[in-house]
Amino acid sequence: MTELGPVAWPPAPIRTERLVLRASEARDRAAFIELFASPEVGTYTGGPRPRDDLERAVPEVPGRRPGLFVIDLDGAMIGMITLDRRDAERPGHVLAEAEEAELGYLFLPEAWGFGYAAEACSAALAWFAGALPGEPVVLCTRTANDRSMRLAAKLGFTEVERFEEYGAEAWFGVWSSVT
Numbered sequence: 001m002t003e004l005g006p007v008a009w010p011p012a013p014i015r016t017e018r019l020v021l022r023a024s025e026a027r028d029r030a031a032f033i034e035l036f037a038s039p040e041v042g043t044y045t046g047g048p049r050p051r052d053d054l055e056r057a058v059p060e061v062p063g064r065r066p067g068l069f070v071i072d073l074d075g076a077m078i079g080m081i082t083l084d085r086r087d088a089e090r091p092g093h094v095l096a097e098a099e100e101a102e103l104g105y106l107f108l109p110e111a112w113g114f115g116y117a118a119e120a121c122s123a124a125l126a127w128f129a130g131a132l133p134g135e136p137v138v139l140c141t142r143t144a145n146d147r148s149m150r151l152a153a154k155l156g157f158t159e160v161e162r163f164e165e166y167g168a169e170a171w172f173g174v175w176s177s178v179t
Contacts, residue, residue: 004066004067004083004101004131004132005132007066007131007132009023009065009066009067010022010023010066011127011131014069014123014124014127016119016120016122016123017119018073018116018119019071019072019073019116019119019120019123020071020072021069021070021071021072021081021120021123021124021127022069022070022072023064023068023069023070024061024062024063024064024068024070024077024080025061025070026060026061027077028061028062028063028070028077029058029059029060029061029062031076031077031078031108032054032058032062032063032077032080033051033054033055033058034108035079035080035106035107035108036048036049036054036058037049037050037051037054038108038109040109041106041107041108041109043145044141044142044144044145044148045106046166063080067082067083067084068080068081068082069081069082069120069124071107071111071116071120073111073116077108078107078108078110078111078116079105079106079107079108079111079116079117079120080105080106081103081104081105081120081121081124082102082103082104082105083101083102083103083104083124083128083137084101084102084104085099085100085101085102086098086099086100086101086102086138086140087099090140090165091163091165091170091172092138092140092160092161092163092165092170092172093138094136094138094160094174095136100135100136100137100138100174101128101132101135101136101137101138102137102138102139102140103121103124103125103137103138103139103175104139105117105120105121105151112147117147117151118151118154118155121151121155122155125137125155125175125177128177129177133177134176134177134178136174136175136176137174137175137176138160138172138173138174138175139152139155139157139172139173139174139175140165140170140171140172140173141170141171142168142169142170142171143162143168143169143170143171144168144169149171152171152173155175156175157173157174157175158173158174158175159171159172159173160172160173160174
């Protein structure tokens, strides 16, 4: 998403029991490079990017844009969450005009398995519900990504459809703060 509508960016840092969701800073550059160069992280995102390319391409302060939260644990970046507008050309939509807010997340492998993704994504969704009340959030993941499928269920996303995208079966779901 290049725009979150009328939402001021970045918001004040969001604190959870263990984490801080905040805007990116120069000190996060090495973690961004590690995230995008990681073969484990790249398994379901089209593969890792070459570290040399990332060293040249990643700006001094990476990820400075509306909708991107750095996930901070004890002063260090362990991942990121994005709330972007889903491209109208991609399959999977719940609004007639498309361009729904789409939740994305990437975490460094050493942060996997501790519940950080659920904690951080829950906080981001709660913030979003307060900033843009009633607006749905969508999520798309590969059905082969067991961890992501479990997280979608834990966060309260409900399946809308499945389709093939990027050569794999994709699961597409929606979350709404409106019950």
